[in-house]
Amino acid sequence: MLLVQGLYQGHLLMGSPTGPVQLGNMADPVAYISLVGIIAMLSLMAVGARWAVLGGVLTSAVLAFAGGFWVLPDAPFFLPEGLDRTGLQLIFMNGWENVKVCDYADLSLVLTLFLILSGWGGLKALAPHLDDGQMGRSLLSLSGLSFIACLLGTMPLTAAPESAAGQAMGGRTGRMGYWTAAFLALLLFMEPTLQSMASFPSIFAPAFAGAGLVLLLRMKPVFSGGIADKVAAGLLFLILPLTQDVAAGLGAACIAYVSLTLLSGGHVSRFLRVLAVAFLLYFFYGFWSIL
Template sequence: MPLLESLFRLKAHGTTVRTEVLAGFTTFLTMAYVVLVNPLILSNTGMDLNAVFVATCLAAALGTAIMGLVANYPIALAPGMGLNAYFTFTVVKGMHVPWQAAMGAVFISGLVFLAVSLFKVREAIVNAIPRSLKFAISAGVGMFLAIIALKNAGVIAADPATYLTLGNMHNPTTLLAILGFFLIVALEYRRIHGSIIIGILVVTALSIVLGLSKFQGIVAPVPSMAPTLMKMDLHGALNVGLLGVVFVFFFVDLFDTTGTLIGVSHRAGLLDRDGKLPRLKRALLADSIAITAGAMMGTSSTTAYIESAAGTAVGGRTGLTAVVVAVLFLACLWLSPLAMTVPAYATAPALCYVAVLMARGLAEIEWNDLTESAPAVMTALAMPFTYSIADGIAFGFISYAMIKILAGRFADLKPAVLIIAALWVVKLAMF
């Protein structure tokens, strides 16, 4: 198709329309849970659940479409899981801030994002990340995916003594998830295209047949967005007490998105020879616009999703993958029962497989140089164990700067690295 070729340069990226569509479906299936989970979390603030459902679908579709059409990256965006929990349980319920004022803080953070993206501040931050940390971020994102997947599958569970322990291996849903992982790996080894989506659909079908989940139907009416549309309180958000909240929204989302962009792009082979992302400014503008638009519609900060790696794992290399995901998010407005049919433990095997692929980043770290390898390992390990991509990057920057200084390797440190490390220290100490 000439139009798709001119828009996405499919041949130059070694891909086809069929592969990109398959990748889009795969990414969507691994992150479709967001249209259900995000409204449930935000409804704890008193926001209308159905209105947030619509806002979630629209914000995800808008941000992902911009990422695909403008930046030509196979990366999907949606309201962030960690940020919606911070919005709900820390800001609204913990600080007793009305959700309208908290939404205003999200909107302002989006405007700040947009400004620093236009003036290339974010681009400079991303390009300042040391090469070893970029590889570590890729591996760390994979480990983060793995711990999410293992938790969703029930393979691991919380334990008061050891924090984590083996889950209930007699649970049939856990066994189905493990079977799905084995199936995906075996199909991929046999070079069968669509192995990830086949694994998800097989586990979902078995789950329905065994009575472990229900087929929820296909079509439902689109709910009204009126209860949350344009309800943000900008005056309340400009209160001095909420400036710290704006800072946290900005800082955490900056490094969540940055980490995801680097991790997914590295795995897809989209970084250039210097380890930099081409068209980075366009990619950063996509989530900036999505944050502000999402706040106007009624959802917390939108960010790039690490589940995008599932699509690149099956061959997604261009923005066509993202456009397919955007269309499917729009379809969710009418097909919400269908999206509810795929259980979390059916997508867990796909995320575990992607984690295996992304762990390759560790092999490219300079292991003979401790001042490079030690911060890299701290970065990769901190992501799953703090349950945060942003905190993992914080550990990486701080340890990289301190180790280089104490080792006398001042020449290795760019001014931007020192500034970012100092800002992370301030964030961790004060917020």
């Protein structure tokens, strides 16, 4: 999904009247600058550079700046503000009493399933050595941080797949995480500059494509199981990039895995059975809403 998103954002893939997708037009500045950035990233990967993805992003950024597709704003630095408009707004938002209970329940179910599966998958990719007890404690800590983050007005936190990609390329954990947090905190004061850069989609296309490529190279064990494992993985690889719908991809994979495993006489945990039923209800509710 990340790889396809990067190619779409960089206009290297686009919709086609005769098929699902077609190659982009190289006369489009977004397309050729994205292509140069991705080629630079792949070249750095080939020589073993740990900063390959960052190098691709910087290459695209420099080319776009030289071409005048983004410019430094008059005030490149900005004092962060807005906590008074985001903090606790999830609880004390206007009109919450008019929201239907069923809408809250639907949103809560989907968000909970996504956070559990995404958090577990991200942590498993970042730290595959963790046992069940350590994984549970890590998820509990992540949930506590998400609760605090939501009170401050941000989206819930989860272990990003980009972090797993960085670790796969040789990035170190521990103190490197604190340095990364400090770097991102400093970027808060450069919001106008970053907003100007983000206005040209080529700049971050190598970041999406690079993270997706690195994760894709680690996916070989996913297809080494039985028919249920392979079909579930295949559905994820097919549905996520085409629909950009995480719930649809995870739900279809979960239902397929549980159904095929039970049909083949295998054992499925009670948790996965309940999860499959929940996704069936989710799909049924979605189809019924469309009809």
